Amino acid sequence: MLPIERIEAIPARVPTIRPHHLSFATVDAMDVVIVRVTAGGIEGYGEASTIGGPRWGEESPEGIAAIAGHYLAEVMLGQDAMALNAAEDRIARAVRGNYFAKAALCMAIHDVVARAKGMRLADLLGGPLSTALPLAWTLASGDTARDIEEGERMLGLRRHRDFKLKIGAKAPEVDVAHVSAIARAFAGRASIRVDVNQAWDEPTAARWLPALSDAGVTMAEQPVAGWNVPAMARLQRANPRLAIMGDEGIATPQDAQRHVTEAACHAVALKPAKHGGVAGTRAVAAIARTAGLGLYGGTMLEGTIGTLASLHLYSTLGEYAWGTELFGPLLLRDSLATTAIEVRDFAIHLPEGPGIGTGLDADKLEHFRTDRRRTLVPA
Template sequence: MNHRDGFTVERIEARILDIPTIRPHKLSFGSISRQSPVIVQLWLKGGACGFGEAATIGGPSWNEESPESIHHAIANYLAPALVGQDGGGFEAALTRMDKACKGNAFAKSAMEMALIDAVARTLGQPAWQLLGGKVHHSLPLAWTLASGDVERDLQEAQLRLEQKRHRIFKMKIGANAPADDVAHVTQIARGLQGKATLTVDVNQAWDGNTARRYLPQLVEAGVSLIEQPVARWNVEALKGLTATLPGALIMADETVCTPQDAMLLAREQAAHVFSLKVAKHGGLLRTRKVAAVAEAADIGWYGGTMLETSLGSAASAHVFSTLGGQHHGCELFGPQLLVDDIVESQMPIAEFALQLPDGPGFGVQVSLAQLDRFDRAREGQSPVHIDMGRKATTPATV
C-alpha cells in the first residue's frame, strides 16, 4: 500500500445527538433547552479515524439547515461522494461535495472536519499544522448571558469573573420590545462597569430605523460590539450604521457566510468585524478564505460558535489559531452550556482565555460511550453507515 492509499476514505457514519442545556438559552427567535449536533465519524483505509460536527441553534431557526437535513445530505449525497476517494486532497473533496449537493454548508463542514481530523491523526500532527500553522496559543473567551433575568445574569457573570474564565460577556436581545431590551442591557452594563467588556447580539431582530434609534442608547450604556442588528439582507442598513455609529463596532454574522459575502461587505464598508463560524462558512478551509478577505480589507474577526460540543469547538479553535489580522477573541463556550460533553476532557480555560489544543487531529478524544448515550437513534434506529463503494446501509432520518 502506498502512502496515498492510506488516505482513501473507507467508511463514514453519521448520527444525530440530543444533549440538554444547563439552562434555557434565549435568542431573538426563541429559546433552546437542548442541542442536536450531527456527528460524523470517518475512517481512512490506513486505519485512522476522524470526527466532525455540525451544530445548529434551535434546529432550522438560525438558517435553512436542520439536524435532520444535515443528516440526510450526508447520508445520501456527501458521504457517497467521498467514500473510495482520496481524502488527503481537501479542496478536491470540497469540489466533489459541491458537485454532489449545492449549498448545505453545515453538512459539508462536518464532513470536511472529519476528513481533516483523520488525515492529521494519520500524520500524527495537530490539525492547525495542516491549516497554515499556529499564530495564537490562546484566545480570550466570551460567555453569553442569555437567561433573560437581570439578577441571574449578573450572578452568572460575577461567578465567571471570580473563576477567571470570562471577562467578555455577550447578551442576546431582540425578543422583547427594543426599549425593554435597552433597559435590560443597561442594568447589566451598570453591574459589570469596570469589570468586563459587554457586547450584544440582536440576531437580525431590528429593522434599520429601530437600529438607528436604539443602538446609540446601547453604546451610551457601555456596549462596545454590536452583532447583526438587522436582517442578513439589509446591507445598506449595516453600511449606514458602520459609518455613523460612534463608540462601538458593528459585527456581521448571518450576512457573511461565503467569501463572496465577505467581499461584498468589504467593498461596501458595511462592517467593522466579521463573526467567523466554521459551520456557516462550509468548513475550516472556507473559514480561512473569509478571514483572508477580512484581513485584506482591514476588518477584524471574532471566533463565533453554533454551541458545538468540545469536538466542534476544538476544530474551530484550530482554525482560529491560524488566523492573522485584528481579532476580538472567541465564544467557544458551547461545551459549558451543555449538561455533558462527548470528549474525554475539555479544552482548558485559564486567565480568561481558551487554551488551544495541539493534537493530534483536533486534540480532543471523542468518547464512543457518550456518543451512544446521547444518540437519538438509541431507541431503535441505527446510525447511517457508508462503506467504500456502497450506499447507506440504513436510511437517513428525515
C-alpha cells in the same frame, strides 16, 4: 494514499445547563450531528450544530445527517483523504448550499489526515499563530440580576471578561434597560456586547443602537436582517463608536466582499459551519483582514468536537480583535468527547495530541443519539 473507507453522520441531542434565550428561540438542548470518517483504519471526527433545530438557518439536524451521510458520502468514499484541497472542492461541488453538512465532513477528513500524520490539526493547517484565544461568554438567562451574578462568577473564576447579551425577543426599551444595567455593573471590568440575531428592522436599530453605545456597549452583532447590507452600512456610519458585526449576513466570500465594499460593518463573525469548511473560512477571514475588519471566532454552540476543530482553524488565522465565542461545551450538561476543553486566564487553549485533540465517546453518543427509537424495558 489514505482512502476513505466509511462515513457516518449521527444526530444527537445534548441538554444545556440552563435555558439559552435568543431572539428567535429558547434552547434547552443542543441538536448536533457527529460525522465520523474512517480512512486507513483511523477515525476522524467533525460536528455540526443547529441552534434550536432549523430556527437559526436553513439546515436541520436530520437534513445535515442525510446530506453528510449519504449525498456527500457517496462522492467521497474511496477518495484519498490526504488530497485535502481536492476533497474540499469535491464536497463543495457535490450539493448546493448545505454548508453545515459540508463543514462537518470537511473537518472530519482534516482530523483523520492529521491523526494519520501524528500531528495536531493546527499544525496540518500550517501551524498556530497563537495557542490561546480570548473567550467570551453569553449572558442569556434574560434576568438582569441573574446575568450580573453569573458574570461576576465568570470574572472570579477568570473564565471570561467579555460578555455578550442576546436581545431582540422583548420590547427594545426593555432589552436596552437590561443591557444598560449590566454594562453599568461591569464598567471598567469587562466588555459588553449585544447580539440582536436579526430581530430589529432598521428604524428600531437606528433608534436604540445609540442608547446601547451610550451605555458602554462596544459591539452590536447583526442588528438587522442578514440580507439588508445597505441598512448595516447606514447603521455603522451613524454609530462610529459602536462596532457593527456581520454574522448571518456573511456566509460566503462574496458576502464578505459585499460588506467590505459597502462599509457595512467593522467586525466579522467567522463560523466554519457558515462557510462550508476550512477553505471557505480562510477566504472570508482573508477578505476581512485585508479590509481591516476585526475578526471574531464565532460558534454554533458545538460540543467539544466541533469547538476544538474550530479552535485549531482559528488559531492559524491571525489576530482576533473581538476574541472568540467557543464556549459551547461549557453550556452543555454532558459531552460526546473523551476530553474537555481547557479554559483559563480568560482564554481557551489549544490542546496537544493528534488531530483535534480529543476522541469520541461512543457510549455517550449511543445514549444521546436521536436517529432511532429506544425501547425501555422495566427493571
